Amino acid sequence: MADKPRLAVWKFSSCDGCQLSLLDCEDELLAVAGAVEIAYFLEATRTPPEGPYDISLVEGSITTPADSVRIAEIRRQSKTVISIGACATSGGFQALRNIGDYDEIVRNVYAHPEYIDALKTSTPISSRIHVDFELRGCPVNKHQLLEVVAASLAGRRPNVPNYSQCVECKRSGIVCVMVAHGTPCLGPVTQAGCGSLCTSCDRGCYGCFGPKEEANTRSLGKRISEDFGVGHRATADMFRTFNAGAEPFRREALRHDEH
Amino acid sequence: MTSTDQTLPEGIQAQNRTIVVDELARVEGEGALDVKVEDGVITNIKFRIVEPPRFFEALLRGRMYSDAPDVTARICGICPIAYMLGAINAMEDAFDIVPPAQIKRLRRLIYCGEWIESHVLHSAMLHAPDFLGLADAFLIAKVNPDLVKTALRLKKLGNTILEVVGGRAVHPVNLKVGGFYRTPRKADVKALEGELEWAIGASVELLEAFAGFDYPDFEQDYLCVSMRHPDEYAIQEGNLVSSRGLDIRVADFPKHFYEEHVEHSNALHGRTREGEPYLVGPIARYNNNYEQLSPYAKEMAEKVGLPRVVRNPYQSILVRMVETLYVCEEALAIVREYEEPAAPSVPVDIHAGAGAGAGVTEAPRGICWHHYSLNDAGRILNATIVPPTAQNQPQIEDDLRGVVQGNLDLDDEALKWRCEQTIRNYDPCISCATHFLKLRIDRG
Numbered sequence: 001m002a003d004k005p006r007l008a009v010w011k012f013s014s015c016d017g018c019q020l021s022l023l024d025c026e027d028e029l030l031a032v033a034g035a036v037e038i039a040y041f042l043e044a045t046r047t048p049p050e051g052p053y054d055i056s057l058v059e060g061s062i063t064t065p066a067d068s069v070r071i072a073e074i075r076r077q078s079k080t081v082i083s084i085g086a087c088a089t090s091g092g093f094q095a096l097r098n099i100g101d102y103d104e105i106v107r108n109v110y111a112h113p114e115y116i117d118a119l120k121t122s123t124p125i126s127s128r129i130h131v132d133f134e135l136r137g138c139p140v141n142k143h144q145l146l147e148v149v150a151a152s153l154a155g156r157r158p159n160v161p162n163y164s165q166c167v168e169c170k171r172s173g174i175v176c177v178m179v180a181h182g183t184p185c186l187g188p189v190t191q192a193g194c195g196s197l198c199t200s201c202d203r204g205c206y207g208c209f210g211p212k213e214e215a216n217t218r219s220l221g222k223r224i225s226e227d228f229g230v231g232h233r234a235t236a237d238m239f240r241t242f243n244a245g246a247e248p249f250r251r252e253a254l255r256h257d258e259h
Numbered sequence: 260m261t262s263t264d265q266t267l268p269e270g271i272q273a274q275n276r277t278i279v280v281d282e283l284a285r286v287e288g289e290g291a292l293d294v295k296v297e298d299g300v301i302t303n304i305k306f307r308i309v310e311p312p313r314f315f316e317a318l319l320r321g322r323m324y325s326d327a328p329d330v331t332a333r334i335c336g337i338c339p340i341a342y343m344l345g346a347i348n349a350m351e352d353a354f355d356i357v358p359p360a361q362i363k364r365l366r367r368l369i370y371c372g373e374w375i376e377s378h379v380l381h382s383a384m385l386h387a388p389d390f391l392g393l394a395d396a397f398l399i400a401k402v403n404p405d406l407v408k409t410a411l412r413l414k415k416l417g418n419t420i421l422e423v424v425g426g427r428a429v430h431p432v433n434l435k436v437g438g439f440y441r442t443p444r445k446a447d448v449k450a451l452e453g454e455l456e457w458a459i460g461a462s463v464e465l466l467e468a469f470a471g472f473d474y475p476d477f478e479q480d481y482l483c484v485s486m487r488h489p490d491e492y493a494i495q496e497g498n499l500v501s502s503r504g505l506d507i508r509v510a511d512f513p514k515h516f517y518e519e520h521v522e523h524s525n526a527l528h529g530r531t532r533e534g535e536p537y538l539v540g541p542i543a544r545y546n547n548n549y550e551q552l553s554p555y556a557k558e559m560a561e562k563v564g565l566p567r568v569v570r571n572p573y574q575s576i577l578v579r580m581v582e583t584l585y586v587c588e589e590a591l592a593i594v595r596e597y598e599e600p601a602a603p604s605v606p607v608d609i610h611a612g613a614g615a616g617a618g619v620t621e622a623p624r625g626i627c628w629h630h631y632s633l634n635d636a637g638r639i640l641n642a643t644i645v646p647p648t649a650q651n652q653p654q655i656e657d658d659l660r661g662v663v664q665g666n667l668d669l670d671d672e673a674l675k676w677r678c679e680q681t682i683r684n685y686d687p688c689i690s691c692a693t694h695f696l697k698l699r700i701d702r703g
Contacts, residue, residue, distance in 0.1 A: 013311040016287045017336020017429040023380065024428055026415040030407070033397045044384065045395030046284040046679075063311045093333050094313040108317035110527075111520040118311055139336060139429040197426045201433045201441040202603075206329065208430070237322055242333060 005054040005153055008040035010074055012060030012067050013094060013122060017139040018085035019043050019059050025142050032149065051077030055152050057145075058131075061087040061094060061122045061245075068119070068128055075129040080152050083125040084145065086138035090210055091245030094122040098245060124245065133158060138208035138242035141193050161192045164212045165205050168192040174199045184224045186238060189215035189248065210243035217252035225256060232256040278663075278675055285385040285395070287337050287688045292678055293523075294663055301663055306655050306682065308526035308648075319642040324350045324609070324633055325436055331629070331644065332430045335688055337380070340373040340421070341622030343434045344495050345629040345644070348618025350436040352510070353633055354607055361600040362438045363496065364593050365424055368448075369431070370494050370620070371590040372420025375413060375458070376428065377623035378541075378579040381686040383410030383465060386576050389680040390472035406468055413461050413583070416454050420590060423447050438604030448597045455591040462587050463559055466580035470563035475677065477662060478570040481654070482535060483543035484516075486621050492551040492585060493544070495620050500547055501537070510617040512628050518645060529650030536653035539625025540685065541578040542569045556585040572658055572684040579623075579686075609637035622647050624686045648687045655685055 009019050023029065023044060040049040056078035062068050075081055083089050091098070097105055102120040106113040125131055135148050135158075144160050151158040161167075165187035169176065177183040177199050185204030191212040198205045211217070217239070225235035236256035239249040278294040289310045295303035315334055319327060327346040332339035344366060351358065358366075383406070384396035393399055400407040418428035424443050425431025433440050481502070488497035500506045507515060516537075518527035531537055546568050549557070560581045569578060615632040625647030632640045662681045666674055 011289065013313060015333050015336040017333075017339075020336045020429055023384070024414075024418055026411040026418070029411065030397075030400055030404075033400070038395075038397065041395075042282060042284050042289075043287065044285065045397065046388070047394050063313070067311065092313075093315070093318065093330060096318045097314055100318070105314050105317040106312075108320070109312065109314050112522070115520065115522045116312060116525070122313075138333065139427075194427075197432045198440075201426050201439075203432065203440040206432075234323070237326065241326075241330070 004035070004037040006039040006052070007036040007149070008049065008051075008053040008056045008074075008078070009038075009043070010040070010056060010058045011042065012058065012071070012088070012125070013063040014060030014085065014087040014092065016043060016059070018088070018137075018145075019057070021139050021142040021145055022057075025146060028146055032146070035153070053078045054080065055149065056081045057149075058083045058088050058125050059085055061091045061124060062119070062128055063094060063122045064118050071125060071128050080132045081125070081129065082133045082135060082148055082152065083131050084135045084140050086136065086208060086210060086242040087122075088125045089134040089136055089246075090243040091122045091124050092138075093242050093244065095245030096240060097122055122245065135160065136191050136209045137193060141195065144193055162213045163192055164188055164215075165190045165192050165194075165196070165199075165209070168196050169199050172196050172200075177202065177204055182228060184228050184230050184238065186220070189217050189220050206238070206241060207249065208242050210246045211248040215248045217248045218255070221252045221256060232259040276671065278671060278678065280675055280679060283679060283682060285388070286683060286686070287335070290682070290687065292659070292682065294659070294678070296663070296667065299667065301660055304656050304660050304663065305523045306652060306659060308524045308652070310525055312525050316642040316644055319639050322639050324353070324631070324637045324639060325607075327631065327639065327642075328434055328436065329430075329432075334644070334646070336429045337377055337688060338373060338622045338624070338627075339430050340370050340425070340434075341620055341627045342644075343431065344370065344620045345618050345627045346631075347434065347436050348496070348509075348620060349616040349629040349631050350618070351616070352618055353614060353616025353631065354436070354609070356437060356605055356607065358438055358605055359600065361598070362604070364597075365439065365443065365600075366434075366495050368590055368593045369421060369424040369434070371586040371593070372417045372424065374417070374494070374586045374623050375583055375590075376417030376421065377686075378583045379410050379414040379417065379465070381623070382469065382576050382579045382583075383407065383414075386683050386686070387469065387472075389676070389683060390469075390576075406465070409461050409464060413458055413465070416451075416458050419454070420451060423451060435604060437607045438602075440603060442599045442603040445597060445599050448594055451594050452591065455587055455594060458587040459555075459584060459591070462580060462584035466559060466563055466577065466584060469576050469580060472576075474571060474573045475662075475680075476571075477573065477658075477665065479572060479658060479661065480570065481538040481542065481546070482531070483546045484537045484539050484626065484650075485544045485547045486619060486626060487548055492548050492589075493621060494586075499619065499626070502543075502546055509619045509628070510630075512617065512619070512645070513630075516645075516650070518649060524652065526649045526652055528652050529645060530653055536657050537650065538654050539647050539650050540575070541582055541623075542572065542575050543625065544621060545569055545578045545581065552581070552585050553588050555588065556581050559584060572681065575684045575686075610635065613637060622688075624648060624688055625651060646688070648685070651685050651687070655682055655687070658684070
């Protein structure tokens with residue numbers, strides 16, 4: 001019992017959807033709970049945190065002064081840190097505050113802005129500490145999550161693709177929604193992994209797995225905004241969702257703002 | 260409604276104590292609790308939501324109406340449908356769209372999936388450990404593996420419904436203003452039938468297991484607020500009603516209820532315009548709409564000893580399982596009658612009636628109200644979202660006050676456990692309301 005690897009699940013600013021994905025592994029959950037010691041998982045257990053940990057899964061983005069301190073302590077206590085989900089890997093939807101007037105945003109939501117103690121930015125976990133692996137997705141894919149945990153336990157690199165969503169669609173035999181129907185789609189610049197969900201539903205990919213390696217956002221942004229007649233503002237909006245803070249998406253949205 | 264200077268019942272020695280729970284476990288999000296007792300009198304109770312604010316309402320401004328369902332889904336990973344359909348109902352109100360019955364039935368089906376997933380997760384895995392004195396569901400699995408396996412299979416069915424209709428369990432992709440992107444295939448929907456037949460019996464099994472728990476003796480005269488629909492147990496459409504006879508249109512919610520910003524919480528506090536706390540969620544729905552439950556759900560509720568009007572908040576776990584039983588029956592009926600609609604959605608004309616719209620649905624933990632104002636191009640000018648946990652927060656504090664007052668003879672650890680259990684009665688969704696509990700009991 002004492003020899004089992006110690007797993008901790010941490011939450012920062014987020015919707016809990018990624019750690020819920022772990023609880024959604026109904027068929028594997030009891031096996032996971034048997035293979036590791038769940039040392040800390042606030043969403044599921046009442047056990048108080050006590051390091052050190054072999055694996056820390058971190059959900060959510062850094063948005064408060066206290067959280068920027070807490071993440072450093074988690075790093076000190078953890079052998080392996082894996083950030084999970086769009087908030088933890090790119091700042092999340094809440095990273096849109098980074099480009100707005102923060103004070104005005106707070107005033108819009110809260111009657112007493114002086115009660116709010118938050119940072120003017122929402123940034124990924126990797127902006128504060130070294131992260132051993134980043135698992136993308138809004139939310140993460142539970143099969144990928146299990147693969148990352150299994151790989152970490154085995155001391156090998158997780159088998160998670162970094163190619164585009166287009167490759168996944170081709171492999172699944174899904175007809176391209178852009179070519180066949182003229183539907184704007186972020187698939188060409190988005191990392192595969194969701195299981196081709198949107199294109200299976202006859203809609204364009206909305207980029208919830210964030211930018212793939214070497215994403216040619218400039219070419220796709222031009223095609224969507226000009227050739228498809230979507231316009232620059234709507235194209236900027238497409239890049240400004242759950243991975244708005246990921247550099248290629250952030251930059252492409254800015255390019256369309258300039259028009 | 261509740262005075263802060265209640266005196267102790269005779270026989271209990273006056274005490275000074277402070278209870279602090281800094282991290283509330285087994286809830287969604289980050290919350291904390293401070294209790295201060297001086298000379299046997301509670302001088303301070305604060306249920307604090309310390310989840311960092313994410314400012315969704317402000318960040319929605321300037322975006323197209325059509326972005327609202329996918330964006331608001333990200334407020335909560337546990338009840339994304341509540342947000343997606345709340346936003347969709349509001350936009351359809353603004354555009355005067357009334358979707359055909361088949362689309363409404365599919366929406367009800369996917370919402371049944373969310374209720375099953377959320378209710379079973381909460382009841383079996385997050386709340387049941389409180390009644391058993393265990394830290395978590397993994398420990399129940401050692402004591403009663405069959406119960407946990409049944410719960411996991413039932414929860415998985417909820418997720419499967421979400422996937423079949425919505426494409427994904429957390430943050431579904433197939434819902435939009437006007438209907439769905441793609442019509443779920445008849446064969447895929449019909450394939451749910453066998454597991455739903457099993458699920459009705461499984462819900463009863465869990466209900467009966469939970470009915471054997473020891474329920475703390477505590478009652479409140481709640482002001483219950485929920486939706487009501489003339490023809491069905493309200494989930495995704497209807498008016499707003501209260502247990503004191505209020506019956507209003509969805510858009511009139513702000514005339515009767517408001518949110519205040521208090522210093523100790525990043526969630527706003529919902530109150531009636533008269534300043535009273537009120538209850539939303541399973542007990543409110545059950546009390547207001549009991550007659551519309553199925554005959555079998557009512558029969559099982561009576562069998563496990565639930566009264567016609569539930570006043571004991573700890574019985575919420577039983578009400579959730581009665582609702583789970585009900586929605587399994589509902590989902591089965593919808594699946595059996597399902598025919599693929601001619602079109603997956605109705606068209607949206609962004610110029611027709613653009614202006615403003617309000618929408619509400621019954622999230623597993625209570626009503627989730629949305630209001631948007633739009634410009635002529637269909638872009639959002641202003642967004643207001645009132646989540647269930649923000650509305651319940653004053654009522655949670657009110658319950659805690661009564662529970663602490665009645666249990667001052669318990670030692671700090673036992674009292675802390677009881678307080679946490681009391682909060683978990685609400686299945687608080689703290690990310691929604693802006694996450695878990697830190698308890699500090701200050702006995703001076």
